[in-house]
Amino acid sequence: MTRLASALDDLRTLDSLASRDTxxxxxxxxxxxxxxxAFIVTVxxxxxxxxxxxxxxxxxxxxxxxxGDIPSRLLLRALWLASPFAVLVGIFNPLLDRATMLSLAGxxxxxxxxxxxxxxxxxxxxxxxALVLVASTGMQPLCAALxxxxxxxxxxxxxxxxxxxxxxxxxxxxxxATARSLRAGDHSRMSPTVYASLLGHLLLRxxxxxxxxxxxxxxxxxxxxxxxxDSWRWRRSDSLFTAGWGAFFAWVRIVDLPAAIxxxxxxxxx
Amino acid sequence: MHMADALLSPTxxxxxxxASGAVLAVASRHVGAREDDRLVPLMGMLGAFVxxxxxxxxxxxxxxxxxxxxxGLLLAILLGPHAAFVVIASVLTVQALCFADGGLLALGANMxxxxxxxxxxxxxxxxxxxAGAAPSNLRLALAAIVAAxxxxxxxxxxxxxxxxxxxxxxLPTKTFLILMxxxxxxxxxxxxxxxxxxxxxxxxxxxxxxxxxxxSPTGAAASIRPLLASLALAALxxxxxxxxxxxxxxxxxxxxxxxxxxxxxxxxxxxPAPVAWPDVNAGTSLTGVxxxxxxxxxxxxxxxxxxxxxATTARSTP
Numbered sequence: 378m379t380r381l382a383s384a385l386d387d388l389r390t391l392d393s394l395a396s397r398d399t400x401x402x403x404x405x406x407x408x409x410x411x412x413x414x415a416f417i418v419t420v421x422x423x424x425x426x427x428x429x430x431x432x433x434x435x436x437x438x439x440x441x442x443x444x445g446d447i448p449s450r451l452l453l454r455a456l457w458l459a460s461p462f463a464v465l466v467g468i469f470n471p472l473l474d475r476a477t478m479l480s481l482a483g484x485x486x487x488x489x490x491x492x493x494x495x496x497x498x499x500x501x502x503x504x505x506x507a508l509v510l511v512a513s514t515g516m517q518p519l520c521a522a523l524x525x526x527x528x529x530x531x532x533x534x535x536x537x538x539x540x541x542x543x544x545x546x547x548x549x550x551x552x553x554a555t556a557r558s559l560r561a562g563d564h565s566r567m568s569p570t571v572y573a574s575l576l577g578h579l580l581l582r583x584x585x586x587x588x589x590x591x592x593x594x595x596x597x598x599x600x601x602x603x604x605x606x607d608s609w610r611w612r613r614s615d616s617l618f619t620a621g622w623g624a625f626f627a628w629v630r631i632v633d634l635p636a637a638i639x640x641x642x643x644x645x646x647x
Numbered sequence: 648m649h650m651a652d653a654l655l656s657p658t659x660x661x662x663x664x665x666a667s668g669a670v671l672a673v674a675s676r677h678v679g680a681r682e683d684d685r686l687v688p689l690m691g692m693l694g695a696f697v698x699x700x701x702x703x704x705x706x707x708x709x710x711x712x713x714x715x716x717x718x719g720l721l722l723a724i725l726l727g728p729h730a731a732f733v734v735i736a737s738v739l740t741v742q743a744l745c746f747a748d749g750g751l752l753a754l755g756a757n758m759x760x761x762x763x764x765x766x767x768x769x770x771x772x773x774x775x776x777x778a779g780a781a782p783s784n785l786r787l788a789l790a791a792i793v794a795a796x797x798x799x800x801x802x803x804x805x806x807x808x809x810x811x812x813x814x815x816x817x818l819p820t821k822t823f824l825i826l827m828x829x830x831x832x833x834x835x836x837x838x839x840x841x842x843x844x845x846x847x848x849x850x851x852x853x854x855x856x857x858x859x860x861x862x863s864p865t866g867a868a869a870s871i872r873p874l875l876a877s878l879a880l881a882a883l884x885x886x887x888x889x890x891x892x893x894x895x896x897x898x899x900x901x902x903x904x905x906x907x908x909x910x911x912x913x914x915x916x917x918x919p920a921p922v923a924w925p926d927v928n929a930g931t932s933l934t935g936v937x938x939x940x941x942x943x944x945x946x947x948x949x950x951x952x953x954x955x956x957x958a959t960t961a962r963s964t965p
Contacts, residue, residue, distance in 0.1 A: 382702060388745045399957075417752045421657045425815045429939040436946045443953035459747035463653040466816050466823075473817040481936060489817060496815060500653035504747035511744050519744070529675030535737045538691020543698050543741070550699035567703070573844030576700055576716065577852065580845060583699075584856060587692035591685050599684060639938025 384458055385547050387451055391508065394447055395515030401445040406514045406522035408615040412437075412622045413510045417503045419626040425492045426478065429635040431502065437622065438505040445513035452505050452512075459504055467496035516540045518609070542586070550579055649742070650757050650806050652750030656813035663809065664755030670763050671736055677729040686730060693722060694734045698741075716841040717834075719765030720774065720795050724846065725856070728766040735762040760805035769798030787846055792839030799835035803827040 395402065401409070416437050423431055442449060474489035511519065520533045520540075553575055557567070567575075591599075652660075678686065697718035718738075722731035739757045742748035749757045777790035807827050811820045818826075849857050 384746050391745065414751060417652060418657050421652060421655060421660060421752055429935050432939050432942045433946065436949060439946055439950035440953055443950045443957065446957055455747050462649060463651040466654055466810065466818065470817040481933060492817065496653045500651060503652035503750050503752065507744055507751050508747055529672055531675035531678045532671060532733055532736065534687060535690050535694065535733050536740060538688060539694035539737045539741060542692055542695040546695040546699035547702055550702040554703050569840065569844060572703065573848050575703055577845055577848030579699060580696055581853060583692045583696040587689040590688040594688065635938030635942040636935055637938065638941050639934030642937055643934045
């Protein structure tokens, strides 16, 4: 199975998680969106050599995954699939940045390794926060929240449509590819001419499906706008959620907690 | 290639967000003004098509490696630049949210590299003039390949500039360019060939789809100038506001802005003084590491306690 096919399978699971009744599902999607964005900006704002100070921030994705009852296996697999770019670019840091920064029991660690570790940590934190957001909210409420926050309706409607037909067309594509490979025998490699015709037919099917969907929408009185019933409204607990996490991010950003804990323990040991 | 959150500084990320957000607002208004409600399902479907196309890989002759379609240029040809940009922006958003591909802070940068550049630079400035009004098959192929190649080169350049301006990676601009541009030249040729193959296929089977949507050359050309102007203004404004903010903030933010402003154009990509462990001192290093481990253990403990509590409440309230 291709990388995308397994990623789509995981996405289906991820989205189905959002429909369950968890504590997180009751939060206003806008609160979760705003908190997640604040979290990501906080992570990105740290200096490139800070590893320790970033660690307390792991509480956000871990606590939300726990509250939303999101399996960590699913999150880890998605992270693994998405990691190559950050790893490939980051791995140059240890090669280029060789100044000694950290020495521990006689082992000296170069600044490059420290900043590479920081890149991996940043990647894990920001990516898992986005995944937790989707798994605890679902795509439809998220799009509704974006619309209410002033994102152009054309775009949010497009997001919903794309999301709805993603699985349909991807399923069609993978069935076409499977059918070809079953009949191809020795010619397991796909030649460009076969590719063009296969993809061309997929494109024609997409056009044809769009025409049918449009007809069906017109039959139901479509006037260019999608309407959905939102039951959620901003409560006091949403303000508390946003403010609480915001304060935590600010605290972690200002105070290097691990260093403080380390100093405390060292003092106690002495 | 997708820019990642992990390699981006907030300054660069937010500046790219504002620039791409401005383009998205203009493009959405433009699409809304077309008042063609067939466009809604069609755009959604073509976005899904771009996703699905990535599931079918073809073997590149003589190399054995495989390639797939990215779709920016194809969408611009089929839908026009504005609708195509909205579609690409939605694809990137779903990738960032659901596949951890790119990331939310990097979304603006990715929309710019993979959306603005192919739709508003490669398509109107390279593809259209090269293809002309009624191109022969050969001319169409040539235009698509050149436009796809240059569009992807620009995108790769964007990734390199955003990465080095952010200063998280140690790669110097020149080395990174030498790594990225040839790779993207190859990806661009593949993208151009795949786009051409699909265009020629449509031309043979459904010429109406190409004719109707690729039409109205005056409309597309006329609406791009105000768009580019608003883009430049938005970028300038954000850059100005953020560098003012950054000058009051220490650390990475300030450093990357200093770089962006060209204060140290020849300095290697290493900040003057790393602040995490200010001096190489075994004692401070040890307390840092011990503190880090204790913090991580605390975080994990809170996480598993929350999970356990959730499990017990779920059991007690069936």
